[in-house]
Amino acid sequence: MGSLFRDYDATGLGELVRKRELKPRELVELSVSEIERLNPVLGAVTHKMYEQALEQADHHSLEGPFAGVPMLLKDMYQDVKGEPMTYGSGAYRGHRAEQDSIYAAELRKAGMVFVGYTNVPEFALMAVTEPKQYGPARNPWNTNVTPGGSSGGSAAAVASGMVPVAGASDGGGSIRIPASYCGLFGLKPTRGRTPVGPQAGRHWQGASVSHVLSRTVRDSAAILDCLASARDTTRAFLSPSFAGQYSDVVGRGLNKRLRIAYSIQSPLDTEVDEDCRQAVLQTARVLESMGHDVVEQTAPVDGRQIAKSYITMYFGEIGAELQGLERILGRKANRHDVEPTTWLLGTLGKATSAADFVMSLNEWDKAAMQMETFHETYDLYITPTTAMRQAKIGELELKFAEKALVSMVDKFGIAKILQKTGVVDTLVETSLRRTPFTQLANLTGQPAMSVPMYQTADGLPLGVHVIAARGREDLLYQLAAELEQRPEWTDLTKVPTAN
Structure with a gap:
């Protein structure tokens, strides 16, 4: 079973559990084994909840789309009552959550079993994950480099196969940057799409939203379905409504030619690495070959x-x-x-x-x-x-x-x-200057994703960033599902530390 989390995504594992082909305890034990094997090198997990997870697995109802599937949460805003919530800071060493976040409650309702918390930079402030309290999280593709931040521990955990998905949040790129650096799919939803309560109505004035990092597009879409349907009366912002299920649009495919603008220029007029430029240019060619209209055009913002x-x-x-x-x-x-x-x-x-x-x-x-x-x-x-x-x-x-x-x-x-x-x-x-592209979508409230469409000559993944109009996660998921079938999409079975 050692490769199970690399052969199946969370959706597939949930199906196996509901069919009684796997037991929740088996999945949790596998996750525990992989964390214990990989974490001493990667530093992805900072708090372990093994005992609670095994207890939950043994008494699982086997209901929900992710029945019995193990998941790690991010040590930021994703509270579980009674568990530590340190925000990556030594100042919060003794702090424990007083109640569940709506985020955690909804995913538990969907069947997820929480096995621990992941490493974050102090207060999730940096685009690298190297808190003094816990030490650095390392990239499973090359442990000498960062997995990014602030959801760097989550990215390292998913890319290495500790769990199929992990909690993440994004206030300026904190889902998309680690997704790019670890070869994962990462979507930041529209402002107001996912719950923030019950202890707050907004994070970072609405710039920060929670979701997940995943190995597959369909997992991200299915989890967004769970989160978007949550009742959260505390949230300060409401997103444009979407009539339907994101899981459905993933399999539907695009039925029109898209008009796509791209730019490889930094909005700060600073340097952009050649590999980062080539990632976009290669993807633009792929999109043209798929029949879309692609033109070079910068966004009309300062x-x-x-x-x-x-x-x-x-x-x-x-x-x-x-x-x-x-x-x-x-x-x-x-x-x-x-x-x-x-x-x-x-x-x-x-x-x-x-x-x-x-x-x-x-x-x-x-x-x-x-x-x-x-x-x-x-x-x-x-x-x-x-x-x-x-x-x-x-x-x-x-x-x-x-x-x-x-x-x-x-x-x-x-x-x-x-x-x-x-x-x-x-x-x-x-x-x-290292990450000038991702903040725009946080401030405007638009959905945006990083798709793993490029690898450097020395084997490191790099993502391509795609922004849609507010409320159009469906369009992003449709495009991502088609790109996921392309040979350029990063193959996570080739992650060195996961083999």
Whole structure:
């Protein structure tokens, strides 16, 4: 049974359980075995729930589309009552969830069995997963490089075959970036499509949404069916309605020629690796061969302004996170409670004015209207998922000068001064030059996906990014299902550490 999670997806495993060809305990035991075998190398799982999972498996009703299928959750927003929820931070070591998230409750209702939590960067802030609390998650294709972030632990777990699917969330690319780097399928739903409650009505002002990372398109679609139907009276946003099931559109196929725009230029006018460019160009040729109209055309938005408005929100959310931490700690937080980058960004957030924060949200709405007009002409917009290949483990750690800046901001209280200099603009470019493409869909609320359509000469996967108009996950799933049949789609059976 060692290769079962590479031969079957979650949908297929659920079918085998319902037919009584497999028992839930067998699947959970296999997942436990694979985690124990692979995790010492990959660092994907930070909290194990084996005992609870086996107990649930032994008393499973065998109902639901994913009856008895083991799944890992992300250590961010996907609470299970009584289990640790640390957000990747040492400051939350003793924190336990007071109630189930609606996300977890819905997937348990669908039959999933939770076997643990996956590694995330502190507060899910980075596009690499290297928290000081747990150490780095590593890419199963090459353990010297990152699986991406912030859902990096989930991506490493699914790509290596620990579980067929894992929980993920995406506030600026955190589903799509690790999907790209690990050869997985990752779709960020439309804002408001998936539940966020019951403890909050929005995450990151609506930019962050939860879903999964999966090996197959149909798993992603079937899980979105479960999540989209959840009753969540706390959510602040509602997505455009969809009459039907996403699982149905996966098998339906496209019945029209699509108008597709693509760009290989960074919206920040920064460098894009040749492999990332070639991933898009190759996919554009594939789409043309499938009969679609494909033209080179950039989106009608100001990329630098979008990036700056995203970073402004980023600063503010981290500043608020630090204030919330004080209630957990029962005292004033200091820079030793969190990682240096978190402290610097949070301090800059506290120095950001309310007016600047509101102006940044206005930019989101402006971009959303511009993209709505764009999609009147083009069904889809394609770019690289990332501008650069996978970074080496530790490559993006703070340098001495950057750590000195953190110390100076803390010691001399110069955050407001820095806000008035070019330091913030420099931070925008430094933070996003590797991943400048994914934030747009978070701010406009559009659905977007990374499809595993390219591999480098040295065997590393890279994804291609596809954005649709708000509410059009169905179109993305239809296209992805057709691309999944192409030889360019990454073969996950060839992951080195899974063999």
